Each structure stands twice: as C-alpha cells, then as structure tokens.
Amino acid sequence: MSSVKIFSGSATTYLADKIAKAYGKPLGDAKLQVFSDGEMSPYFAESVRGCDVFIIQSTFGPSDNFMELLLMIDAAKRASAKYVTVVVPYFGYARQDRKDKPRVAIAAKLMANLLSAAGADRIMTCDLHADQIQGFFDIPVDHLDGRAIFVPYVRSLKLENLIFASPDVGGVKRTRSFAKFFKAELVVCDKYRERANEVASMRLIGDVQGKDVVMVDDLIDTGGTMCKAAALLKEKGANSVRAVITHPVLSGSAYENIENSVLEELIVSDSIPAKRECEKIRVLTLSDLFAKAIRNVHTHGSISSLFIQG
Numbered sequence: 001m002s003s004v005k006i007f008s009g010s011a012t013t014y015l016a017d018k019i020a021k022a023y024g025k026p027l028g029d030a031k032l033q034v035f036s037d038g039e040m041s042p043y044f045a046e047s048v049r050g051c052d053v054f055i056i057q058s059t060f061g062p063s064d065n066f067m068e069l070l071l072m073i074d075a076a077k078r079a080s081a082k083y084v085t086v087v088v089p090y091f092g093y094a095r096q097d098r099k100d101k102p103r104v105a106i107a108a109k110l111m112a113n114l115l116s117a118a119g120a121d122r123i124m125t126c127d128l129h130a131d132q133i134q135g136f137f138d139i140p141v142d143h144l145d146g147r148a149i150f151v152p153y154v155r156s157l158k159l160e161n162l163i164f165a166s167p168d169v170g171g172v173k174r175t176r177s178f179a180k181f182f183k184a185e186l187v188v189c190d191k192y193r194e195r196a197n198e199v200a201s202m203r204l205i206g207d208v209q210g211k212d213v214v215m216v217d218d219l220i221d222t223g224g225t226m227c228k229a230a231a232l233l234k235e236k237g238a239n240s241v242r243a244v245i246t247h248p249v250l251s252g253s254a255y256e257n258i259e260n261s262v263l264e265e266l267i268v269s270d271s272i273p274a275k276r277e278c279e280k281i282r283v284l285t286l287s288d289l290f291a292k293a294i295r296n297v298h299t300h301g302s303i304s305s306l307f308i309q310g
Contacts, residue, residue: 002052002082004298007044009057009072011065014273015089015287016056022291032068040064042072044079053081054124054294059111060249060272062092066111070118077119085122085297086115089271089286090219090247094129097136112136124293126271126286127174127218127246144293146246146269147308149284151181153267154244159212161239165189167215167229175216178244181308187213189229202232209237219247220266223254227261234262247271248281 007028008016020027029045053076057069069086076084096107108129115123116138124142128134134141154162164186166175172188179186187206202225213233220226220243230241241263248268250258255278258266266281274283292306 002050004054004294005046005048005051006054006056006294007072007076009042009055009065009068011061011068012056012058012089015058015270015285018270018285018287019056019087019290019294022287023294030072038064040068040071042068043075047079048076049080050082052083052085052298054085054087056087056089056290058090058271059088059092060090060247066092066114070114073115073118073120083121084119085124085294086120087124087290087294089126089269089290090249091125091128091133094133095219097130097133108133109136112138115139122297124290124297126269126289129218142293142297142303144286144289144303145307146286147177147181148289148306149269149286150244150246150267151178151308153282153284154178154182154214157242159214159240161211163187163208163211163213165206165208165213165215165229165233167191167217167225167243171217174218178214178216187233189215189232191225191229202228204232204236207236208233211238213238213241215241215243217243217245219249220245220268221249221254222252223250223257223261226266227257227263230261230263240264242267244268248274248283250275 005028006020007030010032031043031045033041055072059066093107093111122140126144127146134143162184164175164179166172166188168191175186189202191202226243233241242265244267246269258280269286270283296303
C-alpha cells in the first residue's frame with residue numbers, strides 16, 4: 001500500500017498539525033513563496049511520488065486560500081502523487097449553491113469544477129451548507145457529520161428540558177437530526193431577510209416555555225440572525241439558550257453581537273480559527289474525526305462508521 005503524506009495550506013496549519021498528530025504522522029513539509037504583488041507559489045519540500053497525498057485547507061477568506069489550494073493540488077499531481085485527496089473542513093462559497101435571483105453565479109458549483117480541474121481525486125469536508133452540493137462534484141465526496149463532536153458535548157450538559165431550535169426554515173433538516181438523536185422536540189425561528197446579513201423580521205413556530213434550547217446551524221457569519229433568534233426564544237420563555245454551529249465565520253461585528261447576546265454559550269468547531277478570545281465561545285476540535293476519516297480512506301474502510309447513528 002502506498003504511503004500517506006499529510007500537508008497543509010498556510011491558512012489551516014493550526015488544525016492540520018492536530019490532524020497529523022491524531023493520525024500518528026508528522027505534517028509534511030510544504031512551503032509557500034509569495035511575490036511582492038501577492039502572487040503565490042506553493043511547493044512541496046519533500047518527495048510525494050507514488051504517495052497518497054492529503055492536502056488540508058479550509059477556504060475561509062476564500063479567494064487566496066482557494067487559489068493556494070488549487071496550486072498545491074496541481075503541484076502534487078505534477079510531482080507524481082498517486083492519489084490527491086483535498087481535505088476542506090470549511091468549504092467556502094457553499095452559500096452560493098443556487099440561482100436565488102436573476103443573473104448570479106452558482107459559485108459552489110464553480111469551486112467544485114476548479115478543484116476537479118486542478119487534479120483532485122477526492123474531497124473530504126464537513127457539514128456543507130446544503131447536502132446537495134455533493135452532487136456538484138464529479139469525484140468522490142466524503143461529507144463528514146459534525147454531530148460526531150457536538151452530540152457528546154451536548155449530552156454532557158445534562159439539560160433536563162432539552163429542545164432544539166432551527167434559526168431558519170432552511171435548517172430544519174439539520175436540527176431534526178439532533179432532535180431525533182436526543183428524542184427531543186424542535187421549534188423553528190422563521191425569519192425574513194430584505195438583504196444579506198440583515199434580518200427584517202422573525203417569529204417563533206413552537207413552544208419553548210421553561211425549556212433549555214439548543215439552536216443548530218452549519219455556520220455563523222455576523223451572528224445577527226443567531227442573536228436575534230436567541231432573544232426571541234428567551235422572550236418566549238426559554239430557560240436557557242445555546243447554539244451549536246459547525247463553522248465560526250464570525251465576520252464584522254460578530255464577536256460583539258455574541259458577547260452582548262442572551263446566549264449562554266456558542267459551541268463551534270475549529271474548521272475556522274478564532275479571531276480573538278470570547279468567554280461565550282467554546283471550541284471543539286475536528287482533528288480526531290478527520291484523522292480517522294483519512295485513515296479509513298487510505299485503508300478503504302467505511303466513512304459512514306464515523307457518523308453518529310440515530
């Protein structure tokens with residue numbers, strides 16, 4: 001069997017180090033040269049000939065990180081790597097997965113095409129904005145489930161009156177998967193937007209009186225929707241409100257919004273690095289989950305065995 005080599009793009013070294021350690025191998029030696037005009041030239045400082053290469057890079061701050069990832073894939077293929085798997089814990093541009101108004105790009109499909117064109121043989125990611133994005137790829141996709149790290153933590157909280165909430169109608173399926181596992185009920189915060197990142201109005205569908213609410217979503221950007229939903233839930237009689245979010249984009253005034261909100265706790269993964277400290281944010285690592293997935297891909301084992309069943 002060919003040997004495994006794990007490399008990281010410059011944006012995700014903090015997570016790739018933990019993944020490599022959990023896998024039991026040192027992180028491979030990859031370099032990035034940046035010219036004065038911003039042009040990037042990544043290269044591998046060790047041989048990858050005949051190897052199963054795993055390149056880890058989340059595509060937050062998507063433009064530069066995505067370009068670096070594409071160049072690393074091309075470099076690996078030109079260096080005669082046997083198989084190149086792209087590990088993208090957070091897949092940027094996933095929110096642009098359809099034409100929701102005239103004359104717009106479907107950026108998620110374009111990104112999928114670019115990864116394939118660069119030479120990726122396989123992609124591994126976690127909690128895509130929409131499951132159907134897997135269909136945009138013409139290569140195998142390992143779509144890992146963030147519940148594997150979040151469910152044990154929520155269980156450890158031992159909340160007696162647990163109920164789950166979706167901050168919008170689109171997240172009901174994701175929220176139901178948590179509620180089903182805990183045999184709990186769910187409610188929905190129905191929102192209306194007039195423009196991106198700005199909620200015009202919101203109403204609650206369901207009863208949260210005296211309940212300990214856990215909201216579930218795939219990503220949090222400015223935090224406006226989440227904080228407004230938390231305030232609505234408290235207003236309707238919730239005992240406590242927490243949120244489980246896989247990808248902490250946290251742009252703009254997000255940290256201030258969270259600190260000033262009624263949220264008890266925001267539970268996130270490390271698919272994107274924290275920009276600064278916040279007492280209300282608890283970070284759980286995806287490193288063990290991705291390390292196991294990398295091992296199973298290399299040994300042709302089952303990926304579904306890593307999912308939380310139920």
